[in-house]
Amino acid sequence: MNIYKTDNHLKHYLHIIENKPLYPVIYDSNGVVLSMPPIINGNHTKITVNTRNVFIECTGTDFTKAKIVLDIIVTMFSEYCENQFTVEAAEVVFPNGKSSTFPELAYRKEMVRADLINKKVGIRETPENIAKLLTRMYLKSEVIGDGNQIEIEIPPTRADVIHACDIVEDAAIAYGYNNIQMALPKTYTIANQFPLNKLTELLRYDMAAAGFTEALTFALCSQEDIADKLGLDISATNAVHISNPKTAEFQVARTTLLPGLLKTIAANRKMPLPLKLFEISDIVIKDSSRDVGARNYRHLCAVYYNKNPGFEIIHGLLDRIMQLLDVPPGEKKRGYVIKASEGPAFFPGRCAEVFARGQSIGKLGVLHPDVITKFELNMPCSTLEINIEPFL
Numbered sequence: 001m002n003i004y005k006t007d008n009h010l011k012h013y014l015h016i017i018e019n020k021p022l023y024p025v026i027y028d029s030n031g032v033v034l035s036m037p038p039i040i041n042g043n044h045t046k047i048t049v050n051t052r053n054v055f056i057e058c059t060g061t062d063f064t065k066a067k068i069v070l071d072i073i074v075t076m077f078s079e080y081c082e083n084q085f086t087v088e089a090a091e092v093v094f095p096n097g098k099s100s101t102f103p104e105l106a107y108r109k110e111m112v113r114a115d116l117i118n119k120k121v122g123i124r125e126t127p128e129n130i131a132k133l134l135t136r137m138y139l140k141s142e143v144i145g146d147g148n149q150i151e152i153e154i155p156p157t158r159a160d161v162i163h164a165c166d167i168v169e170d171a172a173i174a175y176g177y178n179n180i181q182m183a184l185p186k187t188y189t190i191a192n193q194f195p196l197n198k199l200t201e202l203l204r205y206d207m208a209a210a211g212f213t214e215a216l217t218f219a220l221c222s223q224e225d226i227a228d229k230l231g232l233d234i235s236a237t238n239a240v241h242i243s244n245p246k247t248a249e250f251q252v253a254r255t256t257l258l259p260g261l262l263k264t265i266a267a268n269r270k271m272p273l274p275l276k277l278f279e280i281s282d283i284v285i286k287d288s289s290r291d292v293g294a295r296n297y298r299h300l301c302a303v304y305y306n307k308n309p310g311f312e313i314i315h316g317l318l319d320r321i322m323q324l325l326d327v328p329p330g331e332k333k334r335g336y337v338i339k340a341s342e343g344p345a346f347f348p349g350r351c352a353e354v355f356a357r358g359q360s361i362g363k364l365g366v367l368h369p370d371v372i373t374k375f376e377l378n379m380p381c382s383t384l385e386i387n388i389e390p391f392l
Contacts, residue, residue: 004039013038016061024059055090067104071156074103105156112164114148120165121172122180133174139167195392196298200280203300203388206324210317212278212302217260219282220250225259229374231344238286240294253284253294257301258345258383262375265305273379274306276313280388299362301385309366309380311350318354318364318384325391327356338364345371354386362386 001018004010016038017023026034028044035041037059047054056073060066078085093099114127125133131141131150139161140153154161161167172180204214220242227234239252254260257279265275280300287295302317304310318338319329328335334357341353343363351365364384372381 010039026057026059067102068159070103071105072159075105075155075157103156107156108154110152110154110161110164110167112150112152112167114143114150116164117150117168117171120168121175122183123175125175130171133171134167136174137170139170196389199388199392200298203280203321203324206320207278207280207300207302207317210320212276212317215261215264215277215279216281217257217264217279218250219254219284221252221254221259222248223251225263226252226255229259230256230371231368240284240286255283255285256385257281257283257299258303258385259375261301261303261383262371262377262381265303265381266376269377274304274310276302276304278302297387298389299385300388301383303381303383305377305379305381307379309350309382311364311366311382314364314382314384318386321386322356327391333358341365344368354384356386357390359390361388361390 001014004014023036025036028034032044033042034045035057054077056070056077058066058070058073060069074087078087081087087103087105089101089103091099092102114125114130117130118124127143127148127150131143134141134150134152138155138158140155141150143149144151152167161170208214223234223239226232226237226239234252237252237255239255241252242250245251261277261279264277268275278301280298282296283299284294284296286293300321302314304313315338322329322336330337332355336354336356338352338354340349341351341363342348343351343365345368346363346365347368351363353360354362354364362385364386365382367381367383372378
């Protein structure tokens with residue numbers, strides 16, 4: 001385990017057995033180690049061009065998937081055997097004493113009506129033609145019964161065929177998607193824009209008119225970006241974590257749009273000042289009440305970066321946004337107010353919370369020098385971030 005922790009190819013598989021009480025090891029009858037799945041194979045059983053008898057074993061943490069893999073590999077190998085398409089079965093004895101013979105190479109039969117396939121694909125073919133199309137897709141088919149039923153034999157190589165829909169799809173592929181005649185749907189519908197996207201598009205247009213440039217940043221970021229650099233603890237952010245991130249830059253789903261904009265400024269420091277950027281996109285927060293365990297919120301974030309903080313410019317932008325959304329200032333029930341507040345990412349005494357229609361929708365203020373330096377910037381920066389969903 002210690003040797004392969006540093007191996008770029010094998011370290012990804014160590015966790016499968018690392019903390020288990022027993023490790024799986026495969027020996028031959030003489031006690032020679034053949035392999036230690038899923039980590040490494042032995043030199044003793046390395047295949048060469050002269051190998052004639054091949055023993056195929058398949059190990060896995062999921063029994064069903066292991067059977068599927070074994071079936072596919074065995075059938076593919078059988079094509080090159082001396083007696084073509086023949087394999088020798090092996091008896092496998094389980095720890096509970098039960099024994100089974102593998103590979104199973106189980107064939108199964110499904111019945112699908114030809115009119116169902118015609119209807120779903122949008123074609124008009126005879127049952128005989130559909131049977132021929134499916135046979136071309138390695139699904140041996142024949143018309144039976146009343147002449148509308150098709151009996152389909154699913155071979156062990158087609159583990160992807162789980163439902164009748166998969167058979168219908170294969171018929172469509174064999175027929176050729178480009179050969180299916182286009183037709184207008186029978187139902188008369190008028191398309192409508194998703195209200196949240198409509199509001200987002202309208203705001204984007206007016207943010208650009210206010211002199212701000214739009215940035216589109218990644219929805220995934222590092223834990224540092226949304227926590228350490230903003231003076232927060234990662235547990236306080238309620239962020240959704242990626243279980244197997246490929247890079248440090250994509251560890252969590254963003255809970256704020258601010259880091260993306262600050263990184264964009266850091267990459268464009270050579271541009272003439274002031275830099276005025278905005279983004280209107282989704283953030284993701286854990287939510288146990290949702291079936292997926294998380295929820296998206298549409299946020300608007302704007303950043304002003306110059307030799308002076310420019311708080312008044314960000315404040316003016318907030319007033320303009322509220323004017324466009326028809327939310328009057330100063331009214332508690334219908335309008336919006338800003339109240340002095342504090343936040344770890346903001347300069348003390350230079351932060352305000354925005355309340356609209358009786359609820360907190362976000363914050364605006366001047367960023368703390370520590371935050372600015374952590375994002376490799378060296379000028380003052382003011383920012384605004386609000387949730388726009390309450391205005392739908």
